[in-house]
Amino acid sequence: MSLHDLPTLDAVLNGTAAVLLIWAFILIRRRRIAAHRRVMITAFCVSIAFLISYVVYHAQIGSKHYEGTGVLRPVYYSILLTHTLLAVTVPVLAVITLRRGLIKDYARHRAIARWTLPIWLYVSVTGVVVYVMLYHT
Numbered sequence: 001m002s003l004h005d006l007p008t009l010d011a012v013l014n015g016t017a018a019v020l021l022i023w024a025f026i027l028i029r030r031r032r033i034a035a036h037r038r039v040m041i042t043a044f045c046v047s048i049a050f051l052i053s054y055v056v057y058h059a060q061i062g063s064k065h066y067e068g069t070g071v072l073r074p075v076y077y078s079i080l081l082t083h084t085l086l087a088v089t090v091p092v093l094a095v096i097t098l099r100r101g102l103i104k105d106y107a108r109h110r111a112i113a114r115w116t117l118p119i120w121l122y123v124s125v126t127g128v129v130v131y132v133m134l135y136h137t
Helices: 003-029 033-060 072-087 090-102 106-135
Strands: none
Touching: 003 033, 003 106, 033 090, 033 106, 072 106, 090 106
């Protein structure tokens, strides 16, 4: 694998995180707490792997500029802007939410998870969308 393969790896990791987040949500709705915990820890690890890969790529290669035109251009930048603004919150929210769940502070865990899940899921899904728009349009 070369540095130039890392954006594809990042998209796969983001997509995997999104699937894991949805799976964990289904598990917790079914009151399968132990399974929910395992899946969320896995989602967190996948997101850490993404973050490492992302930083390595951008530290070595830099950014790729969007080459699309027409109506897709403002769509891309709107998605990128919201993705980026929310992405900076995910590590903090995820750590706090995970910690509260692991120490079984369930009331506070649920309170923040109501925010963390949709933000983290949006960032994961839009990360894939940004990748597709940037490298495959």
